[in-house]
Each structure stands twice: as C-alpha cells, then as structure tokens.
Amino acid sequence: MVRFLGTANSILGAAARWRRDRRIGTLRRAADRARDNRDHAEAARLYGGVLALDGSLSEIYVQCGHMNKELGRLEEAEACYLAALALTPDDPDLHLQIGHLHKVAGRNGEAAWAYYCASKLRPGWAEALGELCALYEREGPRLIGLLSNRGNQQPRAKDCPSGTTLLVGLSDWATVGGTTALQVCHAAEQKVTVELFPLLDLRSKEALPAPTIAIDAAFEPAAGLHVARSSDWLEDGPYMVIARTAAGEGPLALQAVNIDSMSRWRSSYLAVVEEERALLALDRSDMERFVQEMRLRPRFLVVVEGSNPERMTSTVAALERQIYPTWICCRADGDFTKEVLQSCEADFVVCIEAGDELTADALFEFASAINAWPEIDMHYADEDSRLAGGQPGNPFYKPDWSPDYLEVFNYIGRPACFRMDIAYQAAGGIGYYDFVLRFCEKTNRIRHIRRVLCTVHRSAQQVADRAADRLALAGRLERTQRRGTVAPLVRAGYGWDIRIALARMPLVSIVLPTAGMTVEFEGRRIDLLANALLNIYRESSYGNIEVVIIHNGNLSVEHEALATSFGCRLVHYSEPRFNISKKLNLGVSEARGEFVVLLNDDIEVANAAWIERMLEHFEKDHVGVVGARLLYPDGTIQHAGVVMNWGAPDHVMRGAPGDSDGYFLSTSGTHNYAAVTGACMMVRRDDYISVGGFPEDLAISYNDIDFCQKIRLKGRSIVYAPQVVLTHMESQSREPVLDPEETAIYQKRWAVRNAIDPFYNEVRLSIVPPTFEVTFNGRYI
Structure with missing residues (x-):
C-alpha cells in the first residue's frame, strides 16, 4: 500500500507538472505570436502569465523587458532585465540589452558599464564595443573613471549546499545568500572586502554611490576560506557584488545576485x-x-480613479468578468467628490484605481457579506500587487478593524465597499485616504473579509501623494480635537507617526513590583530596583508621576533610602506564595494616579518621552491599554505585540532587528493587537479596577493576556506604541516558568474566543513563530 501511494503521488505530481508545462507552452506561443504581430501590450501580459507559472525563466524576463521597452515603460523593462540578470549574470546579450535600455533613458554611464560587461563576456564583440566607443565619443574621459573602478573578471557557477546560492568566480570567491543576510567566502590568503550595491539604485553617470554594505572577510581554518557575514538585513532585490582586496586594490571579481527573502x-x-x-x-x-x-x-457603484487608458482597460476588463451583475462603473479624475457619488443610484460604492483588477468574485463576496451582515457599513478585503514580471507576489493580509493602525497609513486600501449614504457624507475631501478616515469617523460597523479580492496597481507601500496624506491626517487630528504633528516614518519610506501635544498632564502611577535583587547580567552587576528608579526619575521627561513599589518586606536600608529620596511609596506584599497578579492588584489599589503603568524592575528607559508617547493614545476614547516596543540588550525585539498563535499567546517578531519596519509597518508603526505584555503597559486606573484587575488565579502565566482580553470585552482597543522604546532584560527577578494548571485555566476561559486572532492572519502568515512571513498553514488548508 505504501508503494502504491508513493507511485500514485508520483503520478499526480508528474501530471501536475505536465499540465503546468503545457500551460507554459501555450502561453509562450501566444506571447510570441503577439510579439511578432507587434501587439506589445498583449505580449507583455502573456509573458507575465508565463512567469507566474515559472519565475526561473530568464529568457521570458528578457522578452517581457523587450515588450515593456517597446511600450515606453522603461522602469518595468529595467526590472525585468535585472531579474533576468540575477538568473543569468554571464549572458552578454542581456548586458547589451540593458545597455540599450539605459542609453534610451539617457543614463549613459550605466549604459557604458553594461556594454563593457557585454564586451568582457564576449571578447571582441563588435556591437558591444561599437556602442561603448560611440558613448565614449559623446561622454569623453568621464567614462574612464567609471570603467576603471569596475571589476574585470566574470564569475562562473558552481554546485552549492541545499538552500543557498553559491556563485564562484575565477578567484574562488563566493556569495551565499540565505534570506536577507549575505555571506562571502574567499580562498586567497589576504583579507578581502566585499561591497554590495543595489542595482536599481545605480543612478550616477560617473561613479558608484557608496556601497549599501561593505564586509571584511576573515580566514576560517576549518573552512579553509575567508568568510564575511553580514549582520545587516538587506532589502530585497538585485545587487552588484564586488570583491576587492582589503587594501582597496583592483576588483577580484564581480557578480549580480538577487536577494529575495520570500523565495521559499x-x-x-x-x-x-x-x-x-x-x-x-x-x-x-x-x-x-x-x-x-x-x-x-445591493447595487454597487464602482468608482475608478485615474485616466491612464491602458490601465483603465485592464480594470474594466476585470469588472466585466464579475460574477455579481448589479454594478455600474464611473471614472473620477480628481478628488472623491459628492458629485461622483450622485452620478447614479447605488447602495454601496467600491473605490479602486486605474490598473487595479478585482477578482471575478469580488463583488459577489461583498454582496454575500452584505446579505450575511446587513448592518455593516463598510467591508474591506485583502489585496495583492504585482512583481516586476507581472505575476502576483506581494500580498497584504490585513488585520480586522484597527482604528489606530489606520492613523499610520491607509491600510484599508483596496478593495473596500462603503454604504452610500455615509460615503456621501464623507466625500469631498482631499483624496482616498481622507475619505476613508472621514468615513470611519462616522461608523465603527466595519468588517474585514479575509480574502485577496484585488490585485492593485500601486501597493500599500507606494504612496501616490504624501502631501495629501499628511493633510488628511492633520484634518483627522482637528476633527478629533487633538493637537499634534504628523511626521513621516523616514526609514520605511511610507507611513506616519502622529505625535500629540498633550492637552493636560494627569498624574501617572508607575506600579513597580520587585524582589530587590542584584543580578549578574552580561558582565555587570545590576541592582534591579535601584537601576529602575534611577532610570525612571533621571531619564524620563514627564514630571507628574508617582512610583508605587510593591516589595516582599526584604528591601535593604539602601533601597528604602533611595526610594524615600525620590518620594516613592512602599507597599508590603506579605503573602508567602508568589503571585504577580496579586502584587500588581495591591499596587494599583494604593495608586493615586488617573493612569497606571505596570512596569517590571528589569527594564531600562531608552527614550525620555516614553510616558508622553503612551499617554497620547488615551486622547482617543476607544483606547484601553497601551504597550511598548521592548528590546533585548543586544537591540533585537523582545516585544512588539502579542497574537494568539493557534489560540496560545506569543510575541510577534521576537528576535528581529529592533529598528525593522515589520510587515506593512507592523513593527515601526502604531498597531492594534489582541494583547501586549504586562512588562510595560499603561491603562486607566478606573478601567483596571472595573474589570477586576489581573486574574489572581493566574499567579505567573497569561495574566497580562487575560487582562487585555477583559479590556477588549469592554469595547476598548489594545495599542502597541512603537515609539515607546525600553530595554528589557527579561525574567531577571525570577526564572520564567509555564504552569500547566494556569494554562488549563486560561484556555478554558478564552480558547473559544481566541480561536481566531482578529489582528493576525493565521491562515496565510507564519504562526510558529509569528513573524509575519507569508506562508500557508496546513491546519487551515
């Protein structure tokens, strides 16, 4: 039976491959016919279909690049050529085509470099040398510096370990690409430096820009090679890698590599x-x-923004494939106006952009949702955007309704359908983001459809009009009676950080449970309580605070003196059995502040305005708890929000670089989550008491998660505030343990409600651990 099943699986696999190969062949022949008939747009579309089935076909990327170049879409053509270059870096014809593209674009320095590579790969090639000479005649000696600083040895491929990319040149150097890290090996005795340049960013005519990263390679006797490992995470895309001696002499070798963290x-x-x-x-x-x-x-009005004829054609074609028939389409060339909505009678309006393509069942899914939940005013779904070759590959699996995340960027995006009467009230602003913000201020009856129902022309990371988005958020602050500034998230290139000027300065009670321990940590002795107090009072800019210390009755004289000098209040926890929930509840009962911060004693303040940046979120009535970005001492993430991982709480992005942006700004932008850690959280004291505080039957485990669930049942949101940065040494006062009895209590209480996390897509995103990597989980498929 085992043998039969293996044979059957083999046959099925072969059949699937045969069907795929047959489909590829059909598409290629159709694309070639369209190309020969000079129907470049159709050919580009069909070649993109081939790449959707097999992204390893360098020659198809080249053809797709040719078609886009003929259509004048030079950026798309360049992306296709560079994708092909990463697959076949030693193809002289490909370098020649890249040179032609750069010449058409007026980037003569880059064109010269491409012709130079082509002539080196095919010595004596008259066409490449002729183009190079022609450029030299126009550009003169400026090209000499460009060409003399580039390598002159082309690498060749060699077998490599599974899961890596190994490219070995004539000087026996190699690049080994994992996900977003890079290693370089070199067999020579001398020290080697490796420079990486993003190919898409080479815009200089005369010289290379500064390298993205330079790595020194040290000799490793066990490997018999010099090895350089990058500690930085590189952005996805094609790179030029140049190996030099450490003295900076002429290049040893060069290569183009493609770094793709999503390839697996x-x-x-x-x-x-x-x-x-x-x-x-x-x-x-x-x-x-x-x-x-x-x-x-329901009758749908589909409003298409934009006027590009080619993009409009693809959008309308997708609409004509809709299963649900009751819709009408109109075009909006400018802002989303009331006049546009008055153009026809409809119950709901769907907003898309020219170039967006709704799936054939998109309006059907919206209509089905309206029938199932007729009281809902807005439905929105997940989206995808196309890669360079035209195939889908950048899905955005959105969270359920997240009002605070919406103030980072327009995560609602496309597609979404809005009830017409409310849409009419919200229209008339300055763009789609402004419309969405205004609409969501008029209703919170919003539902998320967890399916990709649109392939968008412009991904969520590509902002059409940053100035309009900033004005939209400024208007949001004015309408919600908050004063503050709207600043861009510079590192990410999109998204916003709203910093509020607090209307008042309420008393904040910091509840600090402690065992009064001194610990050895990374080579230094740390008095945890003293260190925490000095950090709070010397590093914090907020002045109206009190610190309530809950101790076990064993504080030293020095501890008491230090606490007294800062005006702290000491509360004795006298029960013999450790119970952090009881300690915190005792501390909050003694607190006098309007707001309470629960804080571990093994935390150090990393930014002075941490209290203000937590308080600002409470100027929104719906916020219940605010948590922080906690980093390990090495700068990696310890806490950036908590999700229900198969129903069990887990920290997202644990161990990732502390300054990473995450998945669609999940780490660097304000985000709503199911829970945040109790190691540092702020809550209104009245809310804390109204839900009964921390659950005292959970003495050690899950108590902070249980508390957040109770706050959410009150209709309040849990907010992760990434601008609140602290260092967490984690469990220095007590060894971390997981009590099985407490696990059973927690699961009995919350398992049904937490079966599906509203803010994390467990079907399409990694769950063990939850790192926001797109994947496909067998539990759900």
Whole structure:
C-alpha cells in the first residue's frame, strides 16, 4: 500500500507538472505570436502569465523587458532585465540589452558599464564595443573613471549546499545568500572586502554611490576560506557584488545576485493563486445561481480613479468578468467628490484605481457579506500587487478593524465597499485616504473579509501623494480635537507617526513590583530596583508621576533610602506564595494616579518621552491599554505585540532587528493587537479596577493576556506604541516558568474566543513563530 501511494503521488505530481508545462507552452506561443504581430501590450501580459507559472525563466524576463521597452515603460523593462540578470549574470546579450535600455533613458554611464560587461563576456564583440566607443565619443574621459573602478573578471557557477546560492568566480570567491543576510567566502590568503550595491539604485553617470554594505572577510581554518557575514538585513532585490582586496586594490571579481527573502514561499503562493482561480472557474455557475437566491441585491457603484487608458482597460476588463451583475462603473479624475457619488443610484460604492483588477468574485463576496451582515457599513478585503514580471507576489493580509493602525497609513486600501449614504457624507475631501478616515469617523460597523479580492496597481507601500496624506491626517487630528504633528516614518519610506501635544498632564502611577535583587547580567552587576528608579526619575521627561513599589518586606536600608529620596511609596506584599497578579492588584489599589503603568524592575528607559508617547493614545476614547516596543540588550525585539498563535499567546517578531519596519509597518508603526505584555503597559486606573484587575488565579502565566482580553470585552482597543522604546532584560527577578494548571485555566476561559486572532492572519502568515512571513498553514488548508 505504501508503494502504491508513493507511485500514485508520483503520478499526480508528474501530471501536475505536465499540465503546468503545457500551460507554459501555450502561453509562450501566444506571447510570441503577439510579439511578432507587434501587439506589445498583449505580449507583455502573456509573458507575465508565463512567469507566474515559472519565475526561473530568464529568457521570458528578457522578452517581457523587450515588450515593456517597446511600450515606453522603461522602469518595468529595467526590472525585468535585472531579474533576468540575477538568473543569468554571464549572458552578454542581456548586458547589451540593458545597455540599450539605459542609453534610451539617457543614463549613459550605466549604459557604458553594461556594454563593457557585454564586451568582457564576449571578447571582441563588435556591437558591444561599437556602442561603448560611440558613448565614449559623446561622454569623453568621464567614462574612464567609471570603467576603471569596475571589476574585470566574470564569475562562473558552481554546485552549492541545499538552500543557498553559491556563485564562484575565477578567484574562488563566493556569495551565499540565505534570506536577507549575505555571506562571502574567499580562498586567497589576504583579507578581502566585499561591497554590495543595489542595482536599481545605480543612478550616477560617473561613479558608484557608496556601497549599501561593505564586509571584511576573515580566514576560517576549518573552512579553509575567508568568510564575511553580514549582520545587516538587506532589502530585497538585485545587487552588484564586488570583491576587492582589503587594501582597496583592483576588483577580484564581480557578480549580480538577487536577494529575495520570500523565495521559499513564492512558488507556493503562486500555486495557491492558480488553484483559487481554477476553483472559481468550477464554482462560477453555482455562484451565479446563488446570486438569484440572495435576499438583498445591493447595487454597487464602482468608482475608478485615474485616466491612464491602458490601465483603465485592464480594470474594466476585470469588472466585466464579475460574477455579481448589479454594478455600474464611473471614472473620477480628481478628488472623491459628492458629485461622483450622485452620478447614479447605488447602495454601496467600491473605490479602486486605474490598473487595479478585482477578482471575478469580488463583488459577489461583498454582496454575500452584505446579505450575511446587513448592518455593516463598510467591508474591506485583502489585496495583492504585482512583481516586476507581472505575476502576483506581494500580498497584504490585513488585520480586522484597527482604528489606530489606520492613523499610520491607509491600510484599508483596496478593495473596500462603503454604504452610500455615509460615503456621501464623507466625500469631498482631499483624496482616498481622507475619505476613508472621514468615513470611519462616522461608523465603527466595519468588517474585514479575509480574502485577496484585488490585485492593485500601486501597493500599500507606494504612496501616490504624501502631501495629501499628511493633510488628511492633520484634518483627522482637528476633527478629533487633538493637537499634534504628523511626521513621516523616514526609514520605511511610507507611513506616519502622529505625535500629540498633550492637552493636560494627569498624574501617572508607575506600579513597580520587585524582589530587590542584584543580578549578574552580561558582565555587570545590576541592582534591579535601584537601576529602575534611577532610570525612571533621571531619564524620563514627564514630571507628574508617582512610583508605587510593591516589595516582599526584604528591601535593604539602601533601597528604602533611595526610594524615600525620590518620594516613592512602599507597599508590603506579605503573602508567602508568589503571585504577580496579586502584587500588581495591591499596587494599583494604593495608586493615586488617573493612569497606571505596570512596569517590571528589569527594564531600562531608552527614550525620555516614553510616558508622553503612551499617554497620547488615551486622547482617543476607544483606547484601553497601551504597550511598548521592548528590546533585548543586544537591540533585537523582545516585544512588539502579542497574537494568539493557534489560540496560545506569543510575541510577534521576537528576535528581529529592533529598528525593522515589520510587515506593512507592523513593527515601526502604531498597531492594534489582541494583547501586549504586562512588562510595560499603561491603562486607566478606573478601567483596571472595573474589570477586576489581573486574574489572581493566574499567579505567573497569561495574566497580562487575560487582562487585555477583559479590556477588549469592554469595547476598548489594545495599542502597541512603537515609539515607546525600553530595554528589557527579561525574567531577571525570577526564572520564567509555564504552569500547566494556569494554562488549563486560561484556555478554558478564552480558547473559544481566541480561536481566531482578529489582528493576525493565521491562515496565510507564519504562526510558529509569528513573524509575519507569508506562508500557508496546513491546519487551515
């Protein structure tokens, strides 16, 4: 039986490959015919379809680049050529084509470099040398400096360990790419420096820009090679790698590599997309019959922003494939005005941009949701955007309704459908983001459909009008009666940080449980309580605070004197059994502040305005708890929010670089989560008491998560505030343990409610651990 099943699986796998290869062949022949007939747009689309099925075909990237170049879409053509270059870096014809592209774009220095590489790969090639000479005649000696600083040895491929990329040049150096880190090996005795330059950013005519990163390689006897390992995470994309001697002499070798942190799931994602399309084709007739049985038949007005004819064509074609028939389309060239909404009678409006393509079942899904939840005023769904070759591959799996995340960027995005009467009230502002903000101020009856229903022309990371978005958020502050500034998240290149000028300075009680311990940590002795107090009072800029210290009755004379000097209040916890929930509840009962901060004694303040940056969120009535970005002493993330990982709480992005942006600003932007850690959280004292504080039957484990769930049941949000940065040594006062009895109590209380995390897509995002990496979890598929 085992042998039979293995044979069957083999046959099924071969059949699937045969069907895929047959489909690829059909698309290639159709694309070639369109190319020969000079229908460049159709050819580009068909070549993109081939790449969706097999992204390893360098020659198809080249053809797709040719078609885009013919259409004048030079950026798309360049992206295709560079993708091909990463696959076949020693193809002289490809370097020649890249040179032609750069010459057309007027980037003569880059064109010269491409022609130079082509002539080196095919010595004596008249066409490449002729182009190079022609450029030299125009540009003169400025090209000499460019060419003399580039390498002159082309690498060759060599076998490599599984899961890595090994490119070995004539001087026996190699690049080994994991995910976003890079290693370089070199067999020579001397020290080697490796420089990496992003190919898409080479815009200088005369010289290379400063390298993204330079790595020194040291000799490792066990490997018999010099090895350099990058500690930085590199952005995805194609890079030029140049190996030099440490003295900076002429290059030893050069190579183009493609760093793709998503490569291991890319093929799986495309397979799922194709499967969903196939299933939709099979189900279409049933769905059309179901439409006839719908109790409500909502009328949709689809508003398309933009006027690009080619993009509009693809958008309209996708609309014409809709299963749900009751819709009308109109175009909006400018702002989202009331006149546009008055153009026809409709119940809901769907807003997309020219170039966006709704899936065939998008309006059907919206209509089905309206029938299931007729009281909901806005439905929004997940989205995808296309890669360079035209295939999907950048999905945005959004959280459920997250009002605070919406103030970072327009995460609602496309597609979304809005109830018409409220939409009419919200229209008339300065763009789509402003419209969404205004709409969500008028209702909180908002529902998320956890399906990709649109491939967007412009991904969420690509902002069309930053000035309009800033004005939209400034208007949001004015309408919600908050004063503050709207600053860009510079590192990410998109998104916003709203900093509020506090309307008042309420008393904040910092509740600090402690065992009064001194610990050895990373080579230094730390008196935890003294260190915490000195940090709070010397490093914090907020003045109206009190510190309530809950101790076990064993503080030293020095501790008491220090606490008294700062005006702290000492509260004795006298019970013999350790119970952090009881300690915190005791401390809060003694606190006098309007707001309470629960804080571990093994935390150090990293930014002075940490209290203000937590308080500012409470100027929004819906906020219940605010948590912080906690870093390990090495700068990596310890806490950036808590999700329900298969129903069990877990920290997202634990161990990632502390300054990373995360998945669509999940780490660097304000975000809503199911819970935050009790190591540092702020809450209104009245709210704390009204839900009964921390659960005292959970003495050690899950008590902070239980507390957040009770706050959420009151209708309040849990907010992760990334601008509140502290260092957490974690569990220095007590060894971390997980009590099985407490686990059972927690799961009995919350398992049903936490089966699905509203802010983290457990079907499509990694769950063990929760790192926001796109994946496909067998539990749900």
